[in-house]
Amino acid sequence: MAAANKPDYPGRLLQATAIAKPFQESIEAEVRKRKEANLSVPKLVGILAKPNPPSIAYAEWTRKACTAVGINFEIWKTWDDADEASNVEQAADQEKSDSLQNFGLEADVEDLILAANRDESVDGVMIYYPIFGGRQDTYLQQIVDPRKDVEGLNFYYCWNLYHNVRWIKPSHLGNAPGTTSESELLNDPKVAEKGQAPEGYAKSILPCTPLAVVKALESVGVYDLKLPYGNRLYGKTVTVINRSEVVGRPLAALLANDGARVFSVDIDSIVEFDKRAEQGSPRNTGLAKSERVRKAHEENTKASLRSSHVVRASKHSDVESCVRESDVVVGGVPSASYKVPTSWIKEGAVCINFSSEKNFESDVRSRASAYLPIIGKITVAMLQRNLLRLVEYKGIAQGQK
Structure with a gap:
């Protein structure tokens, strides 16, 4: 019998742990398989811009989740741990100030992102947002190498999402919109039936x-x-x-x-x-369409763009x-x-x-x-799943399975 203060509602109370479990088990098995084959263990770097307690807590939680499935995880900070108390106080003062920009901090975060992009041992990069909000954060999102962008925030992945590009060739990573034809794959009956990537392709990264x-x-x-x-x-x-x-x-x-x-x-x-x-036809903006616009519309329609x-x-x-x-x-x-x-x-x-x-x-x-x-x-499990997909990209690009 349900307790008086806890009504027995008919709807199910879903648990994120249960939904995430099969993904975590699959990720753990994949990491274990890589170890047995003497392949590198996937490495994820989390970049902390500010010593805000919630961000620090989330980073530590991500570390534990990665350790649980065998993924290497490192936290890169912009501040010195030896003076963390002072840094936390300064960060709080910065949050209260009227200044919307901190160009020194932006440069520090940029340096860490670029270092992670260059580091061949790093397979994935994530940044704990928001940092500044607005255009500064958007800029930082775009300088993460799309081959390491586990959060799927790079414009390349955003374009794929909004245009329903579900499979990509790793060699096409970062190409300008409209220069490849992966959109057409969704119209392939074999692909549409199974929902599986064709040979030489992999699933695109989603946020x-x-x-x-x-x-x-x-x-x-x-x-x-x-x-x-x-x-x-x-x-x-x-x-x-x-x-x-x-x-x-x-x-x-x-x-x-x-x-x-x-x-x-x-x-x-x-x-x-x-x-x-x-x-359909080009959207009506109240202006007569130029021949160039009409032609572009027809070509993009044919290419499923x-x-x-x-x-x-x-x-x-x-x-x-x-x-x-x-x-x-x-x-x-x-x-x-x-x-x-x-x-x-x-x-x-x-x-x-x-x-x-x-x-x-x-x-x-x-x-x-x-x-x-x-x-x-579930979100962290998807982050780890994206990391393994980026590792898969690297393997396909190198001619491996």
Whole structure:
């Protein structure tokens, strides 16, 4: 009998540990196989720009998770541990100051990134963001070598995500958009049926937290495996309450690329992401199209280079209407006061929270069929999985299996 203060809700309480476990076991087995074959053990470097306690704690947690599966992990810091207390105090003062830029710190982080790029023993690089926010962080993301970018934040991977490029040739890493034709592979019936990379290709890198949400949805059967690969969310409606460039927007694109109708909610707007049914004509901007634009549109359409989803203003102007229609609700608002009312949740919906704060009321499982309150362990497993894929890239590029 359930305790009086703990109602026996019908919805399942999902555990990130259980969802991450098969990925961790697969990663551990792959690392062990490399050791037995006398191949190098994958090495990941985490770069800490500031001695902020949450970032330090996350870095240590990443270290433990990597140690558990046999991955070598090093933390590179911009400060001297011998004077850490003073550095923590200075970092707190910097956070409170009106200065939006610290060019000395940016240069230090850049030096560490470039050193990791050059170090042949390093297979993967991650940076603990946010550091500055805005364009400075974007700049730092772009100087990470895409062959070592475990977070999938380099523009090369972002372009692949938004254009549904799922397989790449390692030799094409970092090429300019439109210069390769990997997009066309999704239209190959053999590839579409199995969802496996053709010979000489490998899966593209995806950002870790959005990918973790996808894997969580797969684990509870939201993805319909009877449908063709790349369309297994057909008929599903999803609300994502967050449109950050790191998580919310790429997540909405990933889900739309798999066939879902996605309401993307931000602080001041609601837009819809839908899979593109057909390439159609160039978007109407109110101007007569030049012949060059029309020709470019036709050529890009033939090469499958246009975005695989469309984004438009939503017919809904409030979050409640979106949530009530949704089979899946994803919360990502970094505020303890923000809660999605349980009364809005569609009966039987799946709810996932990736924010550090709980975005759902405590009784969410009275209506939701499943609820995942934290996702961190799945995110780290995806980070490690990306690292092994980068190692795979290196092997393919060198003519190895």
